[in-house]
Amino acid sequence: MLTYNFKEVTIKARNKACEGDSVLENLSTEKRSNKTMHLDKMSTKEILQIMNKEDSTVPAVIAKEI
Numbered sequence: 540m541l542t543y544n545f546k547e548v549t550i551k552a553r554n555k556a557c558e559g560d561s562v563l564e565n566l567s568t569e570k571r572s573n574k575t576m577h578l579d580k581m582s583t584k585e586i587l588q589i590m591n592k593e594d595s596t597v598p599a600v601i602a603k604e605i
């Protein structure tokens with residue numbers, strides 16, 4: 540019969556999640572962009588233009604790596 544200490548398992552899971560957060564914090568892809576600091580004040584069109592412009596940089600970056 541398997542028994543679990545639910546509290547211990549929960550704490551370990553939370554610690555693992557926090558470890559993942561610290562890894563993400565160091566990725567440049569997860570950092571806030573100055574261009575998007577005021578999304579709440581932008582129109583939908585402005586937001587889409589920013590997203591489109593940022594997305595258009597991806598192929599060049601990938602091309603450098605391959």
